Amino acid sequence: MNVFQLRSVEEPRCLSLGHGLTTLGQTIGNTFVLNNASISGHHCEIEIADQEVRVRDLQSTNGTFINDLPITEAILSPGQILQLGSLQFQLECTEVTIAVPSLSQPVREEKGPLLLANGALACSIFPNLPATVACDHCKKPYHLSALRIIRLASAKRKKPLFFCPACNGQCHALFEIDDPRGSFLSELPKKIVSGIRHLFR
Numbered sequence: 001m002n003v004f005q006l007r008s009v010e011e012p013r014c015l016s017l018g019h020g021l022t023t024l025g026q027t028i029g030n031t032f033v034l035n036n037a038s039i040s041g042h043h044c045e046i047e048i049a050d051q052e053v054r055v056r057d058l059q060s061t062n063g064t065f066i067n068d069l070p071i072t073e074a075i076l077s078p079g080q081i082l083q084l085g086s087l088q089f090q091l092e093c094t095e096v097t098i099a100v101p102s103l104s105q106p107v108r109e110e111k112g113p114l115l116l117a118n119g120a121l122a123c124s125i126f127p128n129l130p131a132t133v134a135c136d137h138c139k140k141p142y143h144l145s146a147l148r149i150i151r152l153a154s155a156k157r158k159k160p161l162f163f164c165p166a167c168n169g170q171c172h173a174l175f176e177i178d179d180p181r182g183s184f185l186s187e188l189p190k191k192i193v194s195g196i197r198h199l200f201r
């Protein structure tokens with residue numbers, strides 16, 4: 001996208017041209033009011049469309065010029081000098097890049113279970129960790145570290161209770177911890193496995 005501006009040749013002044021119609025003249029109500037005796041009340045209008053800057057003289061007394069040539073309507077190109085009466089402006093063009101988020105990376109679906117590289121079900125809170133428990137209520141899979149763990153002081157057995165961080169439902173192991181049949185526990189470090197076994201005993 002291009003942004004156009006008229007830089008005054010004589011003085012440190014810059015007129016930013018918005019998209020659509022810009023009017024210049026001495027009368028209040030113009031987009032840019034130019035207080036100069038050589039400028040007519042409604043001197044000229046500038047229209048930006050399709051990345052082109054089109055200038056129309058509005059029957060001004062002292063005329064509108066592009067690079068010293070009088071015009072009634074003409075395209076003003078970047079670098080050219082627009083003269084209104086005795087005032088001169090050079091058209092500048094700045095290319096503005098609007099950052100658009102890339103759509104190449106798909107947004108991760110919240111629905112459906114995530115899988116780890118080894119095919120194991122992933123925790124819905126920590127997608128890098130394997131899910132070892134699931135909520136009885138909302139059925140979401142979790143790694144133990146994602147759960148709220150409550151240890152009942154009065155419990156005869158030192159078995160803590162696990163609660164779902166999403167719905168507070170109680171969570172239970174996804175599989176029989178002591179079942180040796182090809183569960184992915186065999187692929188986890190022994191320390192973690194023994195920790196999990198301990199918690200569910």
Ligand SMILES: [Zn+2]
Nearest residue numbers: 135138164167
């Ligand atoms: Zn839940």
